Amino acid sequence: MPSFSHFFETLLSSRELFFEAMQVTLKLTVVSILFGIIIGLFFALLKISNVKVLGYISDVYVYLVRGTPLIVQIFVLYFGLSSLFLLPDFWAASLALAFHNGAYIAEIFRGAIQSIDKGQMEAGRSLGMTAGMAMRRIILPQAFRRALPPLGNQFIIGLKDSSLAAFISMNELFSVATTLGSNNFDEMTYLLIVAVYYLILVALLTVIVRGIEKKLAVSD
Amino acid sequence: MPSFSHFFETLLSSRELFFEAMQVTLKLTVVSILFGIIIGLFFALLKISNVKVLGYISDVYVYLVRGTPLIVQIFVLYFGLSSLFLLPDFWAASLALAFHNGAYIAEIFRGAIQSIDKGQMEAGRSLGMTAGMAMRRIILPQAFRRALPPLGNQFIIGLKDSSLAAFISMNELFSVATTLGSNNFDEMTYLLIVAVYYLILVALLTVIVRGIEKKLAVSD
Amino acid sequence: MMEKREMIRVDKLNKSFGDLHVLKDIDMTVQESDVVCLIGASGSGKSTLLRCLNFLEVKDSGSIIIEDEETDLKTHDVNKVRQKVGMVFQHFNLFSHKTVLENVIEAPMYVKKVPKAEAIENGKQLLNKVGLSDKADVYPSKLSGGQKQRVAIARALAMKPDIMLFDEPTSALDPELVGEVLATMKELAKEGMTMIVVTHEMGFAREVADWVVYMHDGRIVEVGHPTDLFESPTEERTKEFLKTTQLK
Amino acid sequence: MMEKREMIRVDKLNKSFGDLHVLKDIDMTVQESDVVCLIGASGSGKSTLLRCLNFLEVKDSGSIIIEDEETDLKTHDVNKVRQKVGMVFQHFNLFSHKTVLENVIEAPMYVKKVPKAEAIENGKQLLNKVGLSDKADVYPSKLSGGQKQRVAIARALAMKPDIMLFDEPTSALDPELVGEVLATMKELAKEGMTMIVVTHEMGFAREVADWVVYMHDGRIVEVGHPTDLFESPTEERTKEFLKTTQLK
Amino acid sequence: GCGAKEQTADGMKLVDKEKFTFAASGEFKPFSYMEGNEMTGFDIEVGEAVAKELGLEPEAKKMKFASIIEGVKSGRVDAAVASHTINDERKEQVAFSTPYYYSGPQIFTRSDSDIQVATDLEGKEVAVAKGSTYASSAAEHTDNIKQYDSDITALRALSDGRHDAVITDFITGKEAIGEGYKIEGRELLGRSEQAIAVSKENEALVKQINEALEKLHEDGTLKEISEKYFGEDITVLPE
């Protein structure tokens, strides 16, 4: 274990590189979660649709993602898709992470939608709304609110998972830490430093998510 | 992307190495989950104890684990603990994973224990049981049952997370895949192969967990 | 009653859930301004009948003619027909993420494309009518059960339906809140609204209903004026039901 | 009554939850074989009093003497005293992961260290007594409310308590199941068990209670024989309570 | 396939036809490492020199070592200048240039160890970096092989008292000793050839790179770069 003074000096001297990397990590996380929400919503709707085949498609997607390590998914998507068309690194990494997050988010949305009282849909339909309109205007807004806490949780997981983007050449936090660590023959110090950055980001995210939850709680 | 015949040939020719690695992965997973259950139960009990300080300790543990990437935790525990005493690799890796799983399991147990109706504890106490006895004989068995589905989920996550033990020299599935991949300059094929192994293991685990759930459901 | 317009005609309506035959050859005609009370034991099919009339359940066979229009999910735009039929549920089903006024203007604005200002104006009038003007900007969670049900009525009325269906509108309410909802419904009846009401409120049925329908096991067993049906039912099963059930 | 043994003596018992003063200077003496019914409005402190007697709540001040033994959480092994006092809850609180018989033998075996064979034998007798011999190996989830409550009574009796406390034992039951539980309780009273029962069952109180205690706002307002108290209460508040409340 | 690539007049397929895009890990000092935000080191300078000869702008891309070859094969980069050792299996997957330096595995142990030569490794626990060719060198002497994510991790663990020996490149070991790792070098285990890896579908590029390397040999550029980093010339085949 590094001495505290060494740790602290290194923390200070490396801050600029880490600040930059932090921005990459945040961008990766935000973009992959946003796309993950879109993907997740799509597959959640497939799953609750009354068409069985669509439900199966959704099941297979969720099973593949939950059944294999993320690092495998990242490799396969990044290099597999590369042979078809070349996305810029950032987008390739973001989409791979989004594909992963999407499966978990799909489960979150599915649960949230199914937890909304059936009477809400019926009330909408009885007022002349189409199923789509009732879903869009009545069910989803309420489901979103209910999904927020687990979504916030997934956000944090997504943040940490973005560390695996290091393997596909993104200069995010973890990548910078291992590079500096191996360049300086001092892995432990840099890993402890990067842990501090993650802890701060997670704390920040937690506060933000709580804030949004509170704001959306007006109707309770 | 590898051709199907190449994939299939490699799948067959590499099977012995992967079977061995699968055993390592399974051992790692089982041991780390078992210890994780012990650690998790311990911190869950700390958290629900009426002693505030113990609750804080539990909070800090959970926050540290949830707030940093697993790969960081593994490195720090493996090398950090090395400077204190040398555990065999398998145990070092297992304990690092157990420490990680423990935080999530602690949350699962805490939730399950708190979800048991307060009347159960009161009924136990009113029959002359001490708090400890009521916890052990009345609350925990019911909490375990309720914790089983999320625990099964954590088991699957633990299985996939054990892939990160590759970074500290365990010859488990992922490690074998990347080693073979980079020796043969053929990562993609071996990653796809290892994905198949993980999918099979996850399917197996799911079936087993469902079986246990069904067995424990007699009292419903 | 004969010169009035026919609002609903149900002919040989049948509905099953799996093996369970819930509605058996239901025939019923409801004319303009009629107030019909539907009574019957739990499980007799009252809710299912109401839900078929509003297409929340799909009939198996028979016909439902609403305002002289044959309705069939396959050939008709059911959402159009539905707009003529308002429904009030036992558990209110207010949109919990919207304020009281937003609940009321939602369907006019997004289904009927009424301009916002007009929808709001009309919505406020309706809230006034049900005595809840002061609650326009409040969320449903802040309302009592009776207030919620009155908002639900205003919400249904906002679509200017010709027929209103009520499925046990007061049975989820604390006893002291039943009165306010019944009062609102009475007023509606007085204004000439065509209404079908599933209820156990004997007082309401006596005072307001033009006729009462007793259902048993998926069939309409007896139909009659409230005083007749309550005091001298002709059918054996009706007698039994009235004896064992505590109509209030 | 005077020659009987004193089972419970409560002196100036006080209990607050935060700022809420729930029990105010409660004095009460219960003698051997007494059956006491506790009545009072919701929130008057009936449950809290019962729970204090069983140490599920910790008193703030005053003394509780059980069978001539002063009890104080700090100086006494409360689990020992508790074994003399059985409790039956409104919501049964059966151990849902154990069969009916396991529920009954759990405490004797693990608290009193009774040998398993003996515990089972005694447990079966008790189940026979409450009329549930045939349900010994069934899980609670398979029982009706009335059956659950009778198992709960058997479970409490298995510890051979000298006093039994009942907190609204029938109020979570469907009306048709109340009778079977009351019958079990009556039998227990007939056998000479000392009982304190929080209940709204007037019939039970009249038939079985030696005296009735009326609580209001944390105080004992009136104590009397059931006929006296129900028919000619002396206190104004008791009259009011009996008027507004529907004791069955 | 490299569907998305641009083709130059002389048949080279490039990610960007103005640039020579090559990958290195940046985690392999002194061959590739970071100076601030810039990757540098022996491999990088070689790559840059090659680019210059090709008349292209050099574009060094940092990738985790484990993903570099997939990067080459899938066309994300034109080449890997990342100290890849040539062997037969690898030749089936990628095309190698002529070697641009020669190195060799060496046994490293703690100073209290009595391991001197390869035969002493019998039954000992030997660690190597995953993806290196040293695992097979080690396998000739012992069954007990540990694979680490990187050479540095393996050496670190050795220095901390784990396992008995590490087989790694003698240059890497030398660097680690320079950084204060408590290890010592023992017997050298032969020679290895390091080369630039290119996609098999890009024959033209391999040919151009080989010509460039030959030029850089002849004009002394490679020697100069080598001496800058190692104080000796590792770019020529030792006798």
Ligand SMILES: Nc1ncnc2c1ncn2[C@@H]1O[C@H](COP(=O)(O)OP(=O)(O)OP(=O)(O)O)[C@@H](O)[C@H]1O
């Ligand atoms: N969606 C459904 N799927 C299956 N069975 C249903 C469904 N809806 C209702 N049923 C069954 O149909 C029968 C009639 O139900 P319905 O709700 O119409 O009765 P009801 O007269 O409204 O009773 P209650 O007074 O309890 O509301 C019942 O046996 C019920 O269980």
Ligand SMILES: Nc1ncnc2c1ncn2[C@@H]1O[C@H](COP(=O)(O)OP(=O)(O)OP(=O)(O)O)[C@@H](O)[C@H]1O
């Ligand atoms: N654990 C507690 N914490 C805070 N307040 C409590 C607690 N338990 C009871 N109270 C309050 O103490 C008062 C008395 O409660 P208690 O349960 O003894 O009344 P009760 O007479 O049994 O009423 P009910 O007929 O509703 O059961 C109530 O105002 C209640 O809200």
Ligand SMILES: [Mg+2]
């Ligand atoms: Mg109904």
Ligand SMILES: [Mg+2]
């Ligand atoms: Mg109470």
